[in-house]
Amino acid sequence: MIDDIVALVKGGSAMSKAGRKRARGSVKNRGSVKSHGVREGVAAERARARRGDARRRALLAGGSIALVVAVAVTIIVVKLTRTPTASAAPAVADAAAGQQVTDVPAATFDSVGTGTAAGLKTISGQPELTLDGKPELLYMGGEYCPFCAAERWVIASAVSRFGALSGLRFIHSSPTDIYPDTPTLSFYRSGYASKYLAFAGVEWYGETPDPATPTGYAYLQQPTTQQAAAFARYGGSFPFVDIGNRYLVPQAQYVPSALAGLTWAQVTSAMRDPSSPVARDIDGAANMITAAICKLTNGQPAGVCTSAGVKAANSSI
DSSP states (O other): OHHHHHHHHHTTTOOOHHHHHHHHHOOOOOSOOSOHHHHHHHHHHHHHHHTSOGGGOOOOOOSSHHHHHHHHHHHHHHHHHSOOOOOOSOOBOOHHHHHHHTOOOHHHHHHHTTTTOOOOEEOOSSOOOEETTEEEEEEEEETTOHHHHHHHHHHHHHHTTTSEEEOOEEEEOOTTSSSTTOEEEEOTTOEEEOSSOEEEEEEEEEEEEOTTSSSSEEEOOOOOHHHHHHHHHTTOOSSEEEETTTEEOOSOSSOGGGGTTOOHHHHHHHHTOTTSHHHHHHHHHHHHHHHHHHHHTTSOSHHHHTSHHHHHHGGGO
16 A cells, blocks of 8 residues: 555655645635734735745645645654654643643633633534543644644643643744744643543644655654545644534634734643633634534533533634
8 A cells, every 4th residue: 555655655656845834934814814904914924924934834734636635645644654753842740830721710611601711613424533432622733833833721721621632831822923923832741531531732843944744854654555535634733623423623713813922831821711801702713623523522520511612602613
């Protein structure tokens, strides 16, 4: 099978260096969002990023179906034939920040409701994504990616309402990308335990430059063949968030500028203040993802799924 894929890449689907740069920098809009303003803001910032250095982008979508297929096939080939490289980005194990991001008070979520974040896209026609009999949330991204940096706060707080997320490390996005040094966390080598939900956090790329990869950054983790196929099927852009093959985050749910200049502790503190712009972005987005998960867990746990914040978010998915 690998030989067949390599042959395809070497054939008519091969891209020039300029083509690869355009693929790294292009954006594919993958669905509508709740707020027109949020959608347009994120889209405008992604367009701005396209006008910069293409290697700075986390997005792998192509400008045509043929280009998307070529990028996806190339990624799968390289994934299966290269060894991941450790990230050069400094990481900090901050127990206090980890506790705060995974234990946002229910009252804060309820007060924020849908907040100012963008909504989700409903998908159909695929088998439900499960692991060990539980619905699975699949995240794929890169540690260098600023839009991934923004979305990780959302995912971490949302999945923590269904189980225990451990081993988080705190990092910053690339200092040379748009929204440089966005404070964030990493799912690399993290753990998750829940009786309701399975979670796979795949940090496909680190922050070490590597011009041989589609993003220009070194590989950190290897997705499975199934994960890579899902990534390609749904458009192939970062951050990629698939909730049980029933819902997708169509693009970053808020603009990373909300986090500019903040420390990790300041972000987690703001997440607990429902009047803060950070909470309205992150907690509102987390309520939407939580509501989507609740539809897959048959409303369990009831205390989470019947909360006011989650009920408010139901209309946004």
